[in-house]
Amino acid sequence: MSKKLEEEFVKQLEENQNIVHKICRLYTNDQDAHNDLFQEVTVQLWRAYPKFRGDSKFSTWMYRVALNTAITLYRKSTRRVKTQYYDSVQFKIADRPEDDEQMEQLTLLYGAVKQLNDIEKALVFLYLEDKNYREIAETMGISEVNARVKMNRIKTKLTKIINP
């Protein structure tokens, strides 16, 4: 039974690992830390898996556990030497001459998001993952109104970071 559960879990994790990678990328600054956090998220997901009832989607449940791990449980400092880690992020966009500029802007935006604090990052992450405010509020454990207000403040903050 346990073996079957493990197989089922690994299959789901393998399919959805992109979510965890995106969170790790957002919360760490180098590949070692990335792998460390990924490791911890995996252990936490597996530990919580028996209680995952399937009444929500696996990916939705994953957001919660992974963010909880990154923000709350992960012990190692994320303040390592800042490398240009986010440069390794690529966005697939159509290959046209004007795309270089767009690519540059995306990288700049991503860099700005990385400068936010842990909580702000989580809100932005969920927003970028196309979650609505109800879901964002539920995951964070705050009210929907507060999530909305905070999100607007973060948008202002990001604009200021990009255009100082």
Added chain:
Amino acid sequence: MDQLDILKQSWQSQTDNAPRFSKEQLYVLLARKSSSIVKWLFFIAIIEFVLFIVLGIISHFTNEKNDTIEMIGEPFYYGSMILHYLVIVLFIFLFYKNYKNISTSQPIKRLMDRILRTRRTMKWYIWYNLIYVMTVGMIGAVIIIPHDPRISELLNSPNFIGHETTFYAAFLGLTFVIFLILCVVLYLIYMLIYGILLNKLKRNYNELKRMEI
């Protein structure tokens, strides 16, 4: 369109040089041990429980060897001891209840809340022990002084006659000061251990709380 929506459009398409993990690699990751702060809090709590229980047992053993029990009176001695262990059992129960409630599947703020609550239980446990030691120690001293032949002898010596009150005051005052120093030292050690562990959590928790206002 605002800045974030530009990013959102391309967000799902982001790729990275980091390799994806294969199923085989994921199995290996599963087998590894967690190094989360909850685990550390758990170990520290166990050490705290064991430490004070062992200290209690040692002090009872040493007391039984001399005539402390006789001087202090059995009802007070055993009464305080039974009460003490009942309270410790209560703390273990409270800790266990809080610890069980820590789950990564709950909303971020609630998880933080639960962790901090577990930590608070342990803080009260330490304070309880210190206050217990001081209260019982002081009451014990007050009871013992008139009964201890060595002290009575000392008090009856010519130098001390007329200064009994001063002696009592000095004795209790000194006990109190020693206790206070002990508390401060312990408190600092605690601030350090938990500070290192929970610094990030507290900062994030406060950030979430600020949103609620």
